Amino acid sequence: MQYPATVSRDEDGRYLVRFMDFGWGGTDGETIDEALSESVDCLDELISTTMENNELLPVPGDMLAVNTYPVAPSALIAAKAAIYSEQKRKHHKKKDLAALVGKDEKFIRTLLDPHSGSKIQSIEAVLKCPGKAIGYQH
Structure with missing residues (x-):
């Protein structure tokens, strides 16, 4: 990005x-x-x-x-922005995105909060969720 x-x-x-x-x-x-x-x-x-x-x-x-x-933005902001952009593009509410990736809504709120620290593993888990919210695949 x-x-x-x-x-x-x-x-x-x-x-x-x-x-x-x-x-x-x-x-x-x-x-x-x-x-x-x-x-x-x-x-x-x-x-x-x-x-x-x-x-x-x-x-x-x-x-x-x-x-x-x-x-390019910092890596953390770029990763959060990628998830946020897909969430907006697909018109998912945070609770819907949470359900799609098997997490609770608080997890997604933290993940999408640009001022909250997030582990890269958490971001990758959402980005790699097969056939789900984001659709990123290897």
Whole structure:
């Protein structure tokens, strides 16, 4: 999961990073490397806020535009976002998703909470659930 980040410079010479797919939010840095490093945290927050607001995550846009760089969220946010996106796409309520993967609703609420720690094994169990909610297969 990568989103295109546009990079520009402001009047003070700082590098500004924005994610047009979200339509809001951004970060900056003194160097382009610093700004792009900060952009991961920014993207995590954009994804987390979108999930908390129960909104659809945008589909990543064009990576080929000038001054555009691919930015991936942290691994945990990317994994939670993958489950969240499939849950939204398939219109599953949390209790329905829990039933599909054989877990309780509290487990799914924690798994989909972007600010809650989750074990990668728990995420993988949901992603690999054969023929069920997510449909990820080896």
